[in-house]
Amino acid sequence: MTLKAALRDGAQDLIGAGAGLWPLSILTRRYFGRRIPIIFYHAVWRSGDPRLKLFGGVETGSFERDLARLARMFDFAPLDEVLSAPAARGKSKVAITFDDGFDLIAGGAIDVLRGFGVRATVFVNDDSWRYKRLLWQHAFGVISAMRGEASFLRAFNEIQRQQRLGARIEAFAQFIDATKAWPVGAFETAADEIWASCEMPPMAEFLSQHRPYLDHAGLAHWRRLGHDVGFHGKSHLWSKALGVAEIVEQYEAPARALKDLFGLDRIAFAYPFGDRLPPEQERALAATGVFSCLLGTDRLSRRGESPFAVDRVEADFGLVRHFFGRMLLRSLRRQDATPV
Ligand SMILES: [Zn+2]
Numbered sequence: 001m002t003l004k005a006a007l008r009d010g011a012q013d014l015i016g017a018g019a020g021l022w023p024l025s026i027l028t029r030r031y032f033g034r035r036i037p038i039i040f041y042h043a044v045w046r047s048g049d050p051r052l053k054l055f056g057g058v059e060t061g062s063f064e065r066d067l068a069r070l071a072r073m074f075d076f077a078p079l080d081e082v083l084s085a086p087a088a089r090g091k092s093k094v095a096i097t098f099d100d101g102f103d104l105i106a107g108g109a110i111d112v113l114r115g116f117g118v119r120a121t122v123f124v125n126d127d128s129w130r131y132k133r134l135l136w137q138h139a140f141g142v143i144s145a146m147r148g149e150a151s152f153l154r155a156f157n158e159i160q161r162q163q164r165l166g167a168r169i170e171a172f173a174q175f176i177d178a179t180k181a182w183p184v185g186a187f188e189t190a191a192d193e194i195w196a197s198c199e200m201p202p203m204a205e206f207l208s209q210h211r212p213y214l215d216h217a218g219l220a221h222w223r224r225l226g227h228d229v230g231f232h233g234k235s236h237l238w239s240k241a242l243g244v245a246e247i248v249e250q251y252e253a254p255a256r257a258l259k260d261l262f263g264l265d266r267i268a269f270a271y272p273f274g275d276r277l278p279p280e281q282e283r284a285l286a287a288t289g290v291f292s293c294l295l296g297t298d299r300l301s302r303r304g305e306s307p308f309a310v311d312r313v314e315a316d317f318g319l320v321r322h323f324f325g326r327m328l329l330r331s332l333r334r335q336d337a338t339p340v
Pocket of ligand 1: 002
């Protein structure tokens with residue numbers, strides 16, 4: 001880590017940890033009162049659950065501490081309420097969301113949510129909730145966890161070379177960026193070939209053994225408990241790579257089917273990787289009438305922004321640093337401590 005990055009992390013941690021303390025709490029309240037605070041996680045597992053190592057995510061204990069911290073400064077509310085809430089003078093509303101459709105019931109998140117009276121939204125992918133396959137990026141994580149980073153990198157780089165998908169990568173963390181240049185058709189076959197060349201068990205067998213995702217029955221149960229279901233793309237691809245027909249195939253058609261399956265008027269949508277479509281295609285997607293919002297990442301939107309332009313902040317790698325620290329520090333840097 002560079003000195004600059006270490007200093008930045010340190011400053012974010014300091015600001016984040018003090019966000020609820022006077023006098024910083026005055027700025028915190030004012031800042032979040034004028035934003036649309038939406039947080040997202042991926043998976044939550046109990047300590048010792050083997051799926052924590054295979055799929056990443058946060059432990060239930062750490063998730064509970066996050067919600068306790070949030071409860072001191074926010075009121076929890078469902079996503080649609082947070083999107084439409086007016087600017088707040090007192091406590092703001094915050095929405096808790098989860099991406100990639102992990103099993104939040106078996107994993108234990110459901111009990112923590114119930115303890116704080118949170119009504120959350122899970123964004124699901126067709127490939128996973130229908131149990132067709134592991135999402136490709138989860139498959140890569142599982143291979144690395146089970147066979148080691150070096151084996152994964154060997155197989156990944158070999159496929160990239162054979163199929164002329166891109167240059168060598170040197171570390172597991174680089175695979176996400178490397179795949180931004182892959183053509184849409186490459187993901188499934190490349191993931192299957194890398195999986196096979198690392199001598200992984202048959203994927204269907206792996207899926208039935210580990211059950212990482214909420215399936216149809218799980219989603220119905222999740223909804224009966226007062227939570228919402230949103231959509232996150234059929235196969236979790238990069239938006240920028242999609243052509244017109246692929247936008248229908250990846251986003252519009254499966255979202256419409258999911259919306260109809262649960263009898264919803266509209267369905268919330270979170271872009272895979274927060275990768276928004278170009279403006280013209282995004283306007284067309286919003287105009288289909290299927291979606292209630294189109295959510296990106298890495299920013300908290302201001303009150304009054306269109307639900308089709310709102311973003312969220314990831315808390316998997318630390319609520320204090322990334323939600324409180326990073327957002328407040330950005331606001332201080334821009335000198336908009338009293339934003340308009
Ligand atoms: Zn995702």
